[in-house]
Amino acid sequence: MRSTPEHPPEHLRATVGLRVDLIDTPALVVDLDAMERNIQRMAEFAHKHQVRWRPHAKMHKSAEIALQLEKAGARGHCVQKVSEAEALAAGGVADLYISNEVLAGAKLLRAARLAAQLAARGGRLAIAVDSEEGITRLAEAMRVAGSDAGIDVFVEIDVGQGRCGVPPGPAALALAQ
Template sequence: MNYYELDTPALLIDREIMMENMHFMQNYADRHKVNLRPHTKTHKMPRLARIQDELGAAGITVAKVGEAEAMARGGLKDIFIANEIVGKLKLQRIRKLAETINISFGIDNTYQVDEIEAVFEGAEKKAQVLVEIEVGEQRSGIIEEDDFRALLEHVKACSNVELKGIFSHDGHSYKAEDIEACRRLYLESVDRTLHFGKIAEEMGMKSEVISIGSTPPFMLDFDIPGGVTEIRPGTYIFMDSSQANVIGTYDRCAASVLTTIISKPTHERVITDVGAKGITAQTRSKGHTTTKGLGRIKEFEDVYIDGVFDEHAIIYNTTFHDQVGIGDKVQIIPNHICPVCNLYEKAYLLSDGEVVEEIPVDGRAKLQ
């Protein structure tokens, strides 16, 4: 079947572009002699995670316990949850997963450690934890050195918790004004992460893993300083409009949303059948990832979604209006692909415009 015959809205993936992106990042990691642990929250598809694994990834990253469970059911055996886990129900699920796979997860507070210690009492394997270091994103993670030392002492006193390493995410690099500003933020983040790794080593708790994240620095081929053992990019597999703006081309965008023109009520307004429930209403408004509109029309130059309702995309463009008819189908390159994938039950893998595989999005809606 040609993709144009699909019902809409539909999530499309260009196989050749996706594979090129996968090989690019694996080769980048290999060249820098670090492990690649892709963040699968981007695609949420065990089928694609297995390909990443087969190409040489050291394991995968997820954001939630539910995603870890979906990936484990899909055959993935080494999973890191790059998030703090709070709540005995979630920790019991992790303990269950640890019986059959290698699983680790994040902490940044002694409260979490106490819960983990209690839940893993009597388990065959100790809980494997990594401490998150806040490096400027202003999200979760350790900020003060004294808090880090206190947390490590707390872990050291535990019988059921084992420190595997530290991790960080330089998400604020998305807001860098240009490539050099991105490089500066990235290097500052890595230096800070390595600094905390040194503190842990001085305390007799040398990190097996020092893991860093975020796609832009790696797509820009920045060097990886010595001491880093692992990188966790996610968006690179598909790219999107914001990431395309970083590297200056849409040619690496593998994913799009197919949508049908359903109305042309004025001489410039065009309506399609996908809205916020299919492409989200996300934008990036600052720095080199800044996007125009709510998504770019792939087949047309400089045509963007101007607004969305739940089930409608609104475009104001007279030239576009005159070139398309009701019933025509176009592709939207989303501003941020990660939440978009979470909205679809399946994706269609394309090669030369033909559907070659339907891939279930098994990790969709796994928010717990």
């Protein structure tokens, strides 16, 4: 059989069991038994301690793995960027939290549209803010998108790293109100 782009020769295929030195990067390589064991342990821990478990998808960036985590009891997923939320939503994930502040108008408009899409299928979108400007821009994007779906807004608190977040105390309370 002649090789084609759809049917490359064996040594050019990414397959289960491929030697590590032949794997093209970036690639997600999973020890399935270890992953399933870790998911089960985390689910048991969260259940035992009555914790709502919302894993961050930055390591796997995979809707399939996110759905497997949900099946084990995860309560949605965190992402850093609007594009990551869109990708997981396209793969069937319905409860997403963008855990980074978004100020760019075009990205906020995409988030507003995504919130409407998720709400239409019983899902939910949340986003972090750490300024009045962030809230104002998000509200404007929701208005422009014509979305009344709602977005959960989480006030990010600076826990001492000085990277982002509003200082704890009166400033955080004022922003939340």
